[in-house]
Amino acid sequence: MPTGSHFSVELKEVYFRIIKFVESEKSGPKIPLNNTTDRLLVMLNISRASLFRLKKEMEEQLNAKRSSRSSSLANFTPTTHRNRSSSQIRSLQREITVPVAKPPQIRGGNLPKTFSEEVENAIRHQFHVLLTKKVYPTVEILFNQLHAAYPDFPILSKTSLREYMHMLGFTFKQISNTKIPLEGIEIEAQRAIFYRKMGNLRSTGAHIFYHDETWSNASEEKRSIWFSDTGEGRSRKSDGKGARLAISAIIDQHGFHLPSVEIFNCTTDHNMDSEHFIKWIKSTSFRLRDEHGPNDRICIIIDNATWHSELTDDTKQGKRAWRKSEIQQWLIRHRIHFDPIMTKAELLELASINRPAKRYKVDEVAMQFDVEIVRLPTKHCEFNPMELVWAALKDYIRKNNVRFRLNDVYNLAAEFIAGFDEDAAKNAIQHARQVEHTFRTGDRFVEENVEPYLKDTDSDTEVELDIEDEV
Structure with missing residues (x-):
């Protein structure tokens, strides 16, 4: 070379x-x-x-290259040439002709089973941005909107975008001669409930706290840095993530609620479970009630993580792994009549039909202190200002983490949280409310201007789109 x-x-x-x-x-x-x-x-x-x-x-x-060369050399008379190199390696290098490899084709390819949560959020957000502008979000328009807003958006064809939107629960409906994607009714209903609850909380002057967890590794570093011509520039010498911290906190318009902040070592994947979170929600609810007195309305907004969503024992559904006698006992406790000759499958079906309304342990514990729990719609973390806060925290850690020790990461996280002021908190909350407003406006547009003109079909299933050319 x-x-x-x-x-x-x-x-x-x-x-x-x-x-x-x-x-x-x-x-x-x-x-x-x-x-x-x-x-x-x-x-x-x-x-x-x-x-x-x-x-x-x-x-x-x-x-192909050899055949073209042989035809061009047919009338060529070689001249005497002395090989000046005595190196056997150089001779071998000349004998080996390496053709230029074909560049990979740019195409959509097979979709991965899942993209990152950020990709899902981007699709939903830009979908509703178009609705807010009163633009029908066809696949082509949405595809162009996504790539204009995010130049490195990973879905590279309209066909792949359409397929992935199916996976997210969107269905395609036809209005007049235009086919557009619409979200599933369940997702829209979850958002409607959330809008109504948040509107009620804000109108009554409730104290609203937003909760979330994040994780940070000892080896957090900046994603992009300059390197010298000798390859120097990186402080960290290995690519391992190192030990990990979990951080759990709530914020309101004044900043972090410091007494309830938790920063602790992770010994397993997340080291967060229902029992741990219930203890945290109990102590936090007690503190909030003690701080705001007996009459103020208090609410904590949480997401749908599994450790936030453990059901109370009396509302847990019978499972297939249960023995037949356990299912019978469940039916007896819920005063549901059954025939003793029923099979296990029949008993499970009966339990499913008579399943009581869900009640969550977290909600029950918080209500002991008259603190309300409101859950975000599924996969709508952009409604939570904590997403922006955690992004800023990790950026702060990456900029200042030079020794890559877990204790340093702990101290940097504590520094950021202590210095997160009221203006920063208000900006994050205002951004989340603006996103919420965009979705609310889009949902209203669909209900008032799209759904009345949907073509009625024999079933409420999706309308197939013509396959679009990949880009």
């Missing part, structure tokens, strides 16, 4: 793997020399199918 060449990070990683593999065989081959396929798989770190596909593609190009 010529000196002075610049290689991409990915190419350097490939070269480095090959170097390490060759160096590891100083005392003898680890994989037999005649087993070329397995040796290449280890060196290149690719799958067997990818290796065969690469070889086939490159050989086809090489053969």
Whole structure:
């Protein structure tokens, strides 16, 4: 290779793997020399199918190049040429002709089962932004809107966007000659309930606190930094995430509620469970009631994490894993008549039909102190200002974390929380309320200007769209 060449990070990683593999065989081959396929798989770190596909593609190009060269050399008379290099390696390098690889095709490809929560939020948000502007959000318009708002949006074709919207619960309905996606009724109903509850809380002057949890690793660092020409610039030497902290807190328009902030080490995946959260909600509800007196209305907004949503024992549904006798006892406790000759499946069906309304342990504990719990609509974390707050906290940690010790991360998190002032809190809450207003306006537009003109079909299932060309 010529000196002075610049290689991409990915190419350097490939070269480095090959170097390490060759160096590891100083005392003898680890994989037999005649087993070329397995040796290449280890060196290149690719799958067997990818290796065969690469070889086939490159050989086809090489053969095409040789055939074109042979035709052009038919009338060529060679002249005497002296090879000035005595290096065997240089001679071998000349003999090996490497064709230029085809660039990967830009296409939608198979969708992953899930994208990040940010992608889902972006789709829902831009969908409602269009509705707020009284623009029908067809797939094409929504696709263009997403890529205009987020240049690195990961869904690269309109067909893939349509498929992913199906996965999120959107269905396609036809109005006149236009087919547009609409969200599922259950999601819209959850939002409507949330709007109504929040409107009531605000109109009565309630103390509204927003709760959320986040996690931070000892090795948090800035995502993008400058490197020198020698590769220097990064403080951290390894790519491991290190130990982890969990942070649980609430904010209102005045900032963090400092007495209830929790920062603790994680020993498992999240180290947060229903029992731990119920203890936290109990102590926090007690503090809030003590601070605001017996008459003020207090509410805590939480999301739908599993540890926030454990049902009370009397409202838990019978499960298939239960023994038949356990299901019978459940029916007896709920005063539901059943025939003793019923099978387990019949008993479970009967229990499902007579399932009582859900009640959550968290809500029951908070109500002991006359503190209300309101849940965000499913997958609508953008309604929670804590999302912006945690993003700012992690940015602060990454900027100032230079020793990558868990104790330093703890102190940096505590510093940020203590210094988070009233103006910052009001700005975060105002942003979340603006997002909420966008969704509310969009939902009203759908109800008043779209749904009355939907074409009635035999069923309420989705209307198939014509497959759109991928970009």
